[in-house]
Amino acid sequence: MVLKRIELNGFKSFADKTEILLSPGLTVVVGPNGSGKSNVADAIRWVLGEQSPRSLRGSKMEDVIFAGSDRRKPVGMAEVSLTLDNEKGMLPVDFREVTVTRRVFRSGDSDYLLNRSPCRLRDLQDLFSDTGLGREGISIIGQGRVDEVLSSRPEDRRALIEEAAGIVRYRNRKREAVKK
Ligand code: ATP
Numbered sequence: 001m002v003l004k005r006i007e008l009n010g011f012k013s014f015a016d017k018t019e020i021l022l023s024p025g026l027t028v029v030v031g032p033n034g035s036g037k038s039n040v041a042d043a044i045r046w047v048l049g050e051q052s053p054r055s056l057r058g059s060k061m062e063d064v065i066f067a068g069s070d071r072r073k074p075v076g077m078a079e080v081s082l083t084l085d086n087e088k089g090m091l092p093v094d095f096r097e098v099t100v101t102r103r104v105f106r107s108g109d110s111d112y113l114l115n116r117s118p119c120r121l122r123d124l125q126d127l128f129s130d131t132g133l134g135r136e137g138i139s140i141i142g143q144g145r146v147d148e149v150l151s152s153r154p155e156d157r158r159a160l161i162e163e164a165a166g167i168v169r170y171r172n173r174k175r176e177a178v179k180k
């Protein structure tokens with residue numbers, strides 16, 4: 001599965017609509033300290049469902065919205081879209097290209113969209129489970145995460161292995177079924 005495009009609008013330091021196009025192969029983001037490299041990684045984790053403001057280096061979810069600068073007023077909404085190539089059908093939907101979008105307003109309202117149509121967070125979580133892309137996925141390895149893998153409790157390590165093995169979806173469904 002290939003990440004083809006990242007669109008940011010009002011997310012952290014990206015006050016203006018910004019489009020990052022990724023070509024196949026390795027992409028490296030370089031830039032001075034504070035120029036927004038980690039904000040791009042935060043944006044990817046956010047749109048994939050990250051719910052913890054702290055792990056996005058803020059204290060509340062509103063902190064992901066551009067807060068203004070010397071020359072610019074704050075904005076009222078942050079939006080991030082990721083476009084993934086689904087030619088190989090790794091995501092269980094009938095689209096060859098999948099765009100997921102997350103939006104949050106200062107009021108606290110938020111939206112999730114799948115190919116520009118509203119959906120629930122739950123739908124995106126289902127879509128990404130077992131692909132390594134989910135919130136606890138293994139496709140983004142942050143600083144410190146490597147240590148976590150090595151030293152974590154056996155249950156945490158097992159969760160990583162289950163995600164990689166592709167059985168999380170079934171485990172979640174079983175849990176839901178048992179609950180009902
Ligand atoms: P380093 O090389 O030090 O890791 P970096 O390129 O990863 O730097 P980031 O951490 O991505 O930099 O960006 C930090 C910048 O983003 C800071 O200047 C900070 O003020 C800005 N920033 C973060 N959140 C917001 C926000 N909500 N509104 C405006 N600017 C923000």
Ligand code: MG
Nearest residue numbers: 034037038039
């Ligand atoms: Mg950084």
